[in-house]
Amino acid sequence: MERRARFKVLYGAHAPAVKGYILRRAEPSLADDLLAEVFIVAWRRLDEVPADPLPWLLGVARRVLATQRRGERRRRALRDRLAENSAAPPAIQAGPDTARLRGALERLGESDRELLLLIAWEELSPSQVAAVLGVKPGTVRVRLHRARRRLAEALAREREQPTRCTSLPMEASP
Amino acid sequence: MTEDIIPLLAAVNPVREVSAVPGVEDLLGLIDARDETLPMPARRLTSGRSRRRALAASLAAAAAAAGGLVLAGGSSGPGVNVAAAAYAATSTGGGVLEAQFVDRLFNRGRAPVTFHRREWIDTSTESQRTQRIFQGYIRRTRTMTSESATAPGRVEFWQGATDAPSAIQRFDITTGPRAHHGTGTPQGALRLGPTLAKARVRAAEAVAAGEAPAVVLQGVGSPLQAEGIGLYRWLYREHAFKLVGSEQLDGKQLWKLEGNLTVARFSGRKHAKVVPMIGLVVLVDPSTFLPVIQREIRLRVPGHPVTMETQLVSYRRLPADAASEALLQLSPQHPGVPVITTTAPQRKP
Numbered sequence: 001m002e003r004r005a006r007f008k009v010l011y012g013a014h015a016p017a018v019k020g021y022i023l024r025r026a027e028p029s030l031a032d033d034l035l036a037e038v039f040i041v042a043w044r045r046l047d048e049v050p051a052d053p054l055p056w057l058l059g060v061a062r063r064v065l066a067t068q069r070r071g072e073r074r075r076r077a078l079r080d081r082l083a084e085n086s087a088a089p090p091a092i093q094a095g096p097d098t099a100r101l102r103g104a105l106e107r108l109g110e111s112d113r114e115l116l117l118l119i120a121w122e123e124l125s126p127s128q129v130a131a132v133l134g135v136k137p138g139t140v141r142v143r144l145h146r147a148r149r150r151l152a153e154a155l156a157r158e159r160e161q162p163t164r165c166t167s168l169p170m171e172a173s174p
Numbered sequence: 175m176t177e178d179i180i181p182l183l184a185a186v187n188p189v190r191e192v193s194a195v196p197g198v199e200d201l202l203g204l205i206d207a208r209d210e211t212l213p214m215p216a217r218r219l220t221s222g223r224s225r226r227r228a229l230a231a232s233l234a235a236a237a238a239a240a241g242g243l244v245l246a247g248g249s250s251g252p253g254v255n256v257a258a259a260a261y262a263a264t265s266t267g268g269g270v271l272e273a274q275f276v277d278r279l280f281n282r283g284r285a286p287v288t289f290h291r292r293e294w295i296d297t298s299t300e301s302q303r304t305q306r307i308f309q310g311y312i313r314r315t316r317t318m319t320s321e322s323a324t325a326p327g328r329v330e331f332w333q334g335a336t337d338a339p340s341a342i343q344r345f346d347i348t349t350g351p352r353a354h355h356g357t358g359t360p361q362g363a364l365r366l367g368p369t370l371a372k373a374r375v376r377a378a379e380a381v382a383a384g385e386a387p388a389v390v391l392q393g394v395g396s397p398l399q400a401e402g403i404g405l406y407r408w409l410y411r412e413h414a415f416k417l418v419g420s421e422q423l424d425g426k427q428l429w430k431l432e433g434n435l436t437v438a439r440f441s442g443r444k445h446a447k448v449v450p451m452i453g454l455v456v457l458v459d460p461s462t463f464l465p466v467i468q469r470e471i472r473l474r475v476p477g478h479p480v481t482m483e484t485q486l487v488s489y490r491r492l493p494a495d496a497a498s499e500a501l502l503q504l505s506p507q508h509p510g511v512p513v514i515t516t517t518a519p520q521r522k523p
Binding site: 004007008011012015016017019020023024029032033035036039040043097098101102105116117119120121123148151152155 | 178179180181182183184186187188189192193195196198201202205255258413
């Protein structure tokens with residue numbers, strides 16, 4: 001019973017943040033299912049959950065999302081059938097700056113992009129990001145510094161020569 | 175100088191407010207169900223990794239036996255979400271679904287009553303027509319056909335028998351006394367009157383006559399969708415379905431979904447006691463994701479007896495045209511029959 005109570009507290013405190021993380025990276029229609037996957041892992045490894053659970057949960061979510069992406073092709077047929085009920089990934093209205101930023105993000109490597117978005121969208125500290133990514137905080141700080149610089153450079157290039165990109169949940173400018 | 179990129183990124187966060195998360199009890203139910211699907215030796219394993227492997231192996235074996243897709247337990251997983259796929263399989267996206275069922279009603283100590291049921295449903299407009307043909311003596315009548323048609327804000331009823339009125343009764347249920355849209359019913363609870371639970375076929379009459387205290391599904395809006403395909407879909411939408419394993423039927427392994435209908439019972443105007451009253455078991459074809467067998471279980475009776483078993487006989491999609499549209503209404507099916515429209519009286523304060 002105590003285990004269930006602990007789990008309920010964990011879920012109540014962090015499920016919205018984990019869902020937000022998932023929503024920013026996956027189709028909304030999958031969010032609740034992926035959220036359940038994350039917390040099923042949490043249930044099984046409840047004794048391993050650290051004192052600051054959110055980075056740990058986001059790390060699990062990250063792996064669940066990676067698994068989900070690997071299974072994308074297998075699920076494509078089903079998604080077509082679900083198309084009626086599936087919304088597109090959350091999109092923001094894109095102005096010219098947004099489109100440039102989107103293009104600049106696309107120019108970055110996956111690890112740089114994830115690092116920046118964990119800071120900017122999930123509002124995590126570098127040490128929390130380190131917990132999510134499974135690296136040392138010092139490593140995160142170094143990589144963050146480089147990623148910021150690369151994104152700024154990519155943004156400058158994007159302003160000169162825009163690229164068309166598809167994988168981020170932002171609408172291209174008209 | 176390098177510009178600070180983080181505020182720019184933060185400004186384009188695509189999800190600033192997160193929608194509500196599913197209830198933790200639903201998730202714990204899913205976890206319990208998954209544990210139940212583990213074979214006994216695997217259940218004794220203590221390592222999480224070993225348990226996951228055992229779970230994956232058991233599910234893969236079940237899927238292989240079914241000859242279908244590799245499915246995962248619960249509502250999702252590394253495979254296909256069975257409940258979502260079943261929901262999608264019954265979505266029309268315009269057009270009309272026609273389904274034929276055979277229902278067997280089990281009454282304590284009596285022989286089962288069999289009737290044939292056909293449903294036409296347009297999920298895009300939440301319109302549905304149901305035709306039931308009873309084979310047995312009911313009110314001294316050997317065969318009786320009854321039909322109901324629902325759409326948001328409207329219920330129609332027609333009964334075809336020698337001593338039955340031939341008129342179509344039409345009721346405006348959304349403005350009536352029993353169409354509760356106010357506070358008091360927790361999310362996910364079905365407002366279902368006891369009259370409907372005992373005699374579903376008379377639901378429309380009961381609502382209109384005020385016999386059933388409340389039979390409006392939250393988010394659906396009409397009482398007769400609390401059965402058949404409509405009920406099936408509603409349970410999915412309310413996250414009330416969970417995969418509990420599989421069951422073999424006629425040599426075929428079918429996925430087994432279970433859900434409970436919680437019923438809000440009112441002791442006052444605002445407070446409701448939510449009780450699980452009807453359990454629903456749906457066996458789903460692993461290749462088409464259509465419901466094959468649906469069983470209703472009375473949860474508040476000792477032993478949880480099955481009160482009705484429904485078997486899907488056929489299923490087809492009809493195009494979105496005038497002919498299909500007409501199938502959702504009673505008047506085009508019974509030309510020349512007068513329509514008596516009733517506005518239900520207001521609810522007593």
